[in-house]
């Protein structure tokens with residue numbers, strides 16, 4: 001079977017996490033979320049985790065090559081059939097570095113899946129999210145609780161996460177447009193970009209991605 005080495009792109013709130021969950025089930029690919037990966041290495045106090053911690057304790061960013069090492073470890077451990085990478089690369093420089101390292105392993109990306117949504121949609125989706133301390137999620141417009149600001153399941157108060165405050169969302173979007181969105185052109189020039197409309201219903205988006213991946217696999221076999 002051919003490998004599916006995939007990268008997920010798209011602004012926050014476009015539904016990447018939801019689609020990643022579905023793809024994980026469909027294809028049995030390990031999901032590599034770089035935030036989780038970093039946390040896990042730190043918790044397990046691996047060499048890479050300790051190194052990362054020393055940067056973070058100083059308030060510095062974890063260097064790209066360290067993150068890439070973590071990714072490659074996971075790919076070698078669990079990614080025989082492919083992988084699903086989320087949250088990295090975020091810049092063109094990181095994309096170059098990643099492709100160089102994958103090359104050394106004799107692997108290459110199958111596709112960069114870009115799930116797109118306009119800023120207004122992202123803002124509406126994220127700033128309307130409410131959560132209780134048990135993690136139950138609501139949306140003031142799309143999935144409201146029975147009583148305003150109270151969790152249906154446990155009666156706990158619902159709050160908006162700091163990350164979802166409109167000003168924070170706008171900042172996250174600005175960073176995305178500036179640093180990460182150029183990756184769409186980058187992967188498009190390499191024939192790897194596949195675009196999906198993140199404003200559609202999540203089942204529809206999922207069907208579209210699955211069909212695209214099935215086609216890619218057929219093409220690889222020819």
Ligand SMILES: [Zn+2]
Nearest residue numbers: 132136151154
């Ligand atoms: Zn709750």
